[in-house]
Amino acid sequence: MNKLIFNEMLKIIRKRKLIVVVAIMVVLISLFTYAQFREVQRQIEKLGDVDWRTTLQQQIVDTQNRLTSSGISDEWKAQLQIRVQQQQYYLDNNINPAEPGAPTFVRSFAQESITLFVPLLIMIIAADIVSSERSAGTVKLLLTRPVKRWKILLSKYIALLLSISIIVVLMGVLAYLISGVVFGFGGWNAPVLTGFTSIGGELNTSNVQLIDQWQYILMEFGLVWFVAIVVGTLSFMLSVLLKSTSASMGVMLAALIAGLILSNLVSSWQSAKYLFMINLDLTGYIAGSSPPVPGMTLLFSIGVLSIWAVGALLISFSVFVRQDVY
Amino acid sequence: MKKTYVSIISFLSIGAFLVMLFGFLWTIQNQLVKKETTVREQTQVVEEPEKRNEGKIIVALGDSLTRGTGDEEGKGYIGYLIEELEEKTDEKLTLHNYGVKGYRSEQLLSQVKGETIQNQIKNADVILMTIGGNDLFQGGQTLVSPDKEAIALIKEQYLNNLKETMDIIKSTNQDAIIYLVGLYNPFIDLDDAAMTTKVVRDWNYSTNQLLDQYSNSVFVPTFDLFQLKVNDYLFSDKFHPNSKGYRLIAERAASLITW
Incomplete structure (x- = not known):
């Protein structure tokens, strides 16, 4: 079994997929770092001040102004209201929500990338993991070995899990190193608040706890990793079911983008919360933003995602074991 | 390998x-x-932002007029005022605009109670305020169905809030000069102009009277600016000023500002 897994890892590395993923990450993280840098410069220029309290107060005022405009949707309004109350809470407790430094960048980067960026990177690895063997014809060589079919598929799945893990960790490391050059490497112990919950558009601060930033980042990446695995497992299933790699990528991409669009619309469509793509924004729960459908919680989302992943695994294995290969 | x-x-x-x-x-x-355990007590002392010597700091507080609602260029009277002042002086001007659309006097009061705002006020050289419009007009309701007693009640509350606001600002920063922009009558070309004009005039008078109790505070009248041809200076909502209207207010306020 170890040898099989090793063999699968070899294939992933041979195809230079990890390199491609790393290259994409380096380019995009550099872009985001630069954009963030410009934003900071603009703030300093505009407010003539680097005191974070000034900036935060200004943000609160800006958000309050956006709240009063009549053109915005109720979902967005609720989201903004929660944000204002949260910012006010930070201000009242004299805690800087964005201590300058690379760790803060890493934190917000993970938060932004969980719904689309990470799933896309994972798809690069996962979408063709089985279907490419079929299109290249190598699947026959693989299946004629005296090894049970499910073992072959399992070795592929484990290799996928390992690649996903290293991609997520690499993302954190790269984000830290690249942004650190600009923002400085310190700030791991900056205080961060977590445990905000929103009930009916009101912010509930009774469970709020203060933790160090490194703890928060570790938790966040744990969630990013979980989402990556769920998305990876679903792509894996599509890769078993569909013969063409581009088809499985297309299906997955459509689902992810539909999820992004739906998240802004579904608050009145209750049963949408059982769709996996609505549940991807797990970091939102620990940051305390209001969920797409009222009543959703972290545990609920993890549960829904787990069910989808387990279902996908069952389908993958039962199909692959029985499939005719020609 | x-x-x-x-x-x-x-x-x-x-x-x-x-x-x-x-x-x-x-x-x-x-x-x-x-x-x-929830949030552990933050023991670190709030470090006072140091007062910088170079340049002048302007803090703008208040409602939609401060925010610039209705201005096609999005600047509001504050934006034009800064432009005017920059021509007049070589000083480096720093603006903090805390205006929020729709703010009434009690909301402004709770805003200035905040520590951060007070820190800004502490450093300010000039404080500009627009407030009261939403208290009085309530989106046009008060003057459509006028009720003397209701208006008197609103005014009393407004004056109390304003007094408390001024007390807070003055106790935070004695030296800053406060400019409070008065109300104009956006309904002056409607049928019951005589009545609305009287209400707004009384309102401005009481506000001015209150300001007289404080040193270094100036009431900036705008009623006369909008008295003739009011529609030329109003935005399409017939309530907020348009660019021209904001420019008028800015010019007047700018001519009053000295340091």
């Missing part, structure tokens, strides 16, 4: 897997187990 490379990556991946798994389980444990 290739083999060791793959082995290294595989082992790193296993390490990464375990770390991430730990992070994930920890999150679940952390978020689900309710903790007794």
Whole structure:
């Protein structure tokens, strides 16, 4: 079994997929770092001040102004209201929500990338993991070995899990190193608040706890990793079911983008919360933003995602074991 | 060579897997187990932002006029005022605009009670305010169905709030000069102009009277600016000024500002 897994890892590395993923990450993280840098410069220029309290107060005022405009949707309004109350809470407790430094960048980067960026990177690895063997014809060589079919598929799945893990960790490391050059490497112990919950558009601060930033980042990446695995497992299933790699990528991409669009619309469509793509924004729960459908919680989302992943695994294995290969 | 490379990556991946798994389980444990302790007391003292010597600091407080609602260029009277002042002086001007659309006097009061705003006020050289319009007009309701007693009540509350606001500002910063922009009558070309004009005039008079109790505070009248051809200076909502209207207010306020 170890040898099989090793063999699968070899294939992933041979195809230079990890390199491609790393290259994409380096380019995009550099872009985001630069954009963030410009934003900071603009703030300093505009407010003539680097005191974070000034900036935060200004943000609160800006958000309050956006709240009063009549053109915005109720979902967005609720989201903004929660944000204002949260910012006010930070201000009242004299805690800087964005201590300058690379760790803060890493934190917000993970938060932004969980719904689309990470799933896309994972798809690069996962979408063709089985279907490419079929299109290249190598699947026959693989299946004629005296090894049970499910073992072959399992070795592929484990290799996928390992690649996903290293991609997520690499993302954190790269984000830290690249942004650190600009923002400085310190700030791991900056205080961060977590445990905000929103009930009916009101912010509930009774469970709020203060933790160090490194703890928060570790938790966040744990969630990013979980989402990556769920998305990876679903792509894996599509890769078993569909013969063409581009088809499985297309299906997955459509689902992810539909999820992004739906998240802004579904608050009145209750049963949408059982769709996996609505549940991807797990970091939102620990940051305390209001969920797409009222009543959703972290545990609920993890549960829904787990069910989808387990279902996908069952389908993958039962199909692959029985499939005719020609 | 290739083999060791793959082995290294595989082992790193296993390490990464375990770390991430730990992070994930920890999150679940952390978020689900309710903790007794909440936010621990922040002991560090709020470091006073140092008062800088170069340049002048302008703090703008108040409602939609401060925000610039209705201005096609989005600047509001504050934006034009800064432009005017920059022509007049070589000083470096720093603006903090805390205006929020729709603010009434009690909301402004609770805003200035905030520590951060007070820190800004402390450093300010000039404080500009627009407030009261939403108290009085309430989106046009008050003057459509006027009721003398209701208006008197609103005015009393407004004056109390304004007094408290001024007290807070003055106790935070004695030296800053406060400019309070008065109300104009956006309904002056409607049928019952005589009545609305009287209400607005009384309102401005009482506001001015209140300001007289404080040193270094100036009432900036705008009633006359909008008295003739009011529609030329109003935005399409017939309530907020348009660019021209904002420019008029800015010019007047700018001519009053000295340091």
